[in-house]
Amino acid sequence: MARYLIELEYIGTSYQGSQKQPKKMHNSNKPVITVQDELEKAISTLTKTEIKTIFSGRTDAGVHAKGQVVHFDTEHEIYPSKFINSLNGLLPKTISVKRLIKVEKSFHAQKSALARHYRYTIVNRQQRSAWDEHCLLVRYPIDIERINKALGYLVGEHDFSAFRKTRTTNPARVCNMYKAQAVKDGDFVYIDFIADRFLYNMIRLIVGTLLRIESTSGKAEEMKEILDSRDITKAGSTISPEGLTLVEVIYNKIDGESK
Numbered sequence: 088m089a090r091y092l093i094e095l096e097y098i099g100t101s102y103q104g105s106q107k108q109p110k111k112m113h114n115s116n117k118p119v120i121t122v123q124d125e126l127e128k129a130i131s132t133l134t135k136t137e138i139k140t141i142f143s144g145r146t147d148a149g150v151h152a153k154g155q156v157v158h159f160d161t162e163h164e165i166y167p168s169k170f171i172n173s174l175n176g177l178l179p180k181t182i183s184v185k186r187l188i189k190v191e192k193s194f195h196a197q198k199s200a201l202a203r204h205y206r207y208t209i210v211n212r213q214q215r216s217a218w219d220e221h222c223l224l225v226r227y228p229i230d231i232e233r234i235n236k237a238l239g240y241l242v243g244e245h246d247f248s249a250f251r252k253t254r255t256t257n258p259a260r261v262c263n264m265y266k267a268q269a270v271k272d273g274d275f276v277y278i279d280f281i282a283d284r285f286l287y288n289m290i291r292l293i294v295g296t297l298l299r300i301e302s303t304s305g306k307a308e309e310m311k312e313i314l315d316s317r318d319i320t321k322a323g324s325t326i327s328p329e330g331l332t333l334v335e336v337i338y339n340k341i342d343g344e345s346k
Contacts, residue, residue, distance in 0.1 A: 092186075093140075093157045095154075097152050100149055102181075103148045104145055104147050105121060125182055126140055143156040147328055149327070155333055156336040165189070167187040167188060202281055203336050204266075204335040208275060238269060240308075241293065264280065266279060267279070281337070
């Protein structure tokens, strides 16, 4: 039995998140389609065996990825370059495999990860463009210096309860934020977050809070007050997932080989 790592990218708009869920949506006969469903179906077709995958972590409905990491085990002989081509031929156009390597059995896509890098993309102008895909349109002016000052309060190890939706059974509240920084490039604002873990809806709540501060020309210090309060009712709204992308999952080292 060999273990393989897949680096995956996808446009999340059409999917109810990355990881498997019940087959039908609540109070609806509409089927639930996830990235994991599509990936496992394609791998199982090629290996002619039922394959289970482990993702580095879940992304919510509508969230995209450029560097999601997945592992799976199989007794099937795999030649990565050929297998990638076959996989991408079977997968929907909104999902693609970037890389596939054989790894040690000690590697675990989720448990071996040290940090994750997410980016939220905003376009800051009065009118939308047909080319503004996968970003959030904000019409009022954004003060990049104020945003970065507010983000600075989030760096370090903190209890992020104020930015944690309660619809989760995960008791984790403390995260170590290694980076929280915004960069403006023309009409676009890119907000990068790197942390050892992220709580449910945490980034979307943080960005919603940033935009509330911006829309009211508030003070950057409000972010610290909200963080210290540990009270989600003081945070901003949970902003749209459309601008959110998992950029990279960070590992100390991956022992792998290509064929």
